Amino acid sequence: MKKIEAIIKPFKLEEVKDALSEIGIEGMTVTEVKGFGRQKGHTEIYRGSEYTVDFLPKIKLELVVADTQTDACVAAIIKSAKTGKIGDGKVFVSSVEQAVRIRTEEKGESAV
């Protein structure tokens, strides 16, 4: 099992979700987050006072999938979230040791 974490631009969430649904992904967790990478922040000016906003709003997507689905998932996210401009985000993949479905207590890949 692999955990995929993707940081994406907020307006791309719908497209990414649809792309993942199309390849059979049945669940995910979404969080509104703030952060910065190479895009950095931006400057706001109020009546002559300038403020640098370092942290920009982003969406963090988390999903745990079977090993065989991993590559397809990452490809789908990249394809749907890409604008080609700075600030598109990143995808992280890591191994997951165990998963349990609380209702049925199924374990492993059948739980995700």
Place this chain on the structure above:
Amino acid sequence: MKRILLTLTLIATAAFASMSARADDATNAPAAAAPAPAAATVEQRVTDLEQYFQNMGVGGSGDSKWASKIAGVPGPGHNAWLLTSTALVLFMTLPGLALFYGGLVRKKNVLSVLAQCFLITGLVTILWVFVGYGMIFGGSGAADKEDLIKGIAGSPKIGWMMQSVTSAPNTNYSYWVSENVFAMFQLMFAIITPALIVGSIAERMKFKAIVVFITMWMFVVYFTQGHMVWGINGIMNGVWNANASIKAIDFAGGTVVHMTSGYTGLILCLILGKRIGFPKGNFAPHSLVLTYIGTGMLWVGWYGFNSGSAVAADVVAANAFTTTTIATAVASFVWPLCDWLIKGKPTVLGFCSGAVAGLVAITPACGFVTPQGSIIIGIAVGVICWFMVNKVKSMIGYDDALDTFGVHAVGGTLGAIMTGMFARNVANANLATNLKDKVTDHIFQPLLWEQLKAVGVTLALVIPATVILAYITKMLVGLRPSEEIEIAGLDIAEHGEEGYTA
């Protein structure tokens, strides 16, 4: 708490004692010596009605006087407009100014601004009813000895508790508007003026200090300045007082409202010092949406403020309404244009600031200038206030939190001066009464000099008074909250509430 209760009881006792004393005076007064004028003929009664249409007095004058059937009766049309205007001016403070300022502060201080505006509304109303109205508008004007200082400071003894104020008009100020309506209308001006100061000291002045400072400031600055400019024997009441030593004009309060509050704001923010973290930290407005809503309410309410200051629904009110609209619209266009040209983007705060600056500058001028003049005033204030707020403030580095000085003091001063340049006889026939030689319909007419003198007198009163009162307040209760409270925000520490809990 006990001390406060005791003081209140004493004040109330004194008030009622003096009221009954006054009533006795009235019953013992000797009957008038002059013979009563004859009853009005039908023709004279028609004349009275025509006078009503033109906002003039009834009962004839000189040798041809008659007993008018409508003397002492308020005129319904004029009264209706002033009742409406009074509500509009209250609407400027609650909620207009409160939201305008509330949106500009940080989230943790939004309630403190709302609380301060509401505090001032109640506090000033109490002061007004007891002594404030009398100190500005009390007295006949003929008996100057009633004043503490003739033409400058009215006496707190005149009009104590507004006991002589009834629904009948006070012809010193209006032929047709009930005096109690007039008193409430003027009260709303007395409320918004100290509320404007809140903008300079926002986010860093103790609530207690505001109570103490504003109470003293109303007596020393507002009631005095109001009497000088609008009192029937005021030394700067150029339109109505033939003996005024400075023949200046101020239609709706450029000096009385905006200059007093604006310069007080500057002095207070210098004495208070900068907010912790200024200017490095993030002091961005927490909700420009609130500010936008507040601005819209201010503009709407300002029609009562400016057009209502004609104290009648007459030709002067109509002109004031027109010039107010034009100057405001023009300034609200020019300010964001400066943003756009110089900083690259037209900002929402720029639209709001421009509109308020335009309203401020046209305030002293609206009833005296033509629509053409109001366009020039709108352009000038848009550009000049933009530079004050966007460039000069950061160059000098004072922390005028919400720009009360940059908008109200600068706009008010500019408005007072430009009133001197653009007041025209065609806009207001009353200018010919006492100001024939001052208003010659040229830009550099003699009135300009009188306006500059009025600006000087206003500054000479406001600046030293504010310095002294601020230090008295500091001695009595202290000015700033502790560092810990200021960083946590005034809402929780001073009011025990939060603006947004979700």
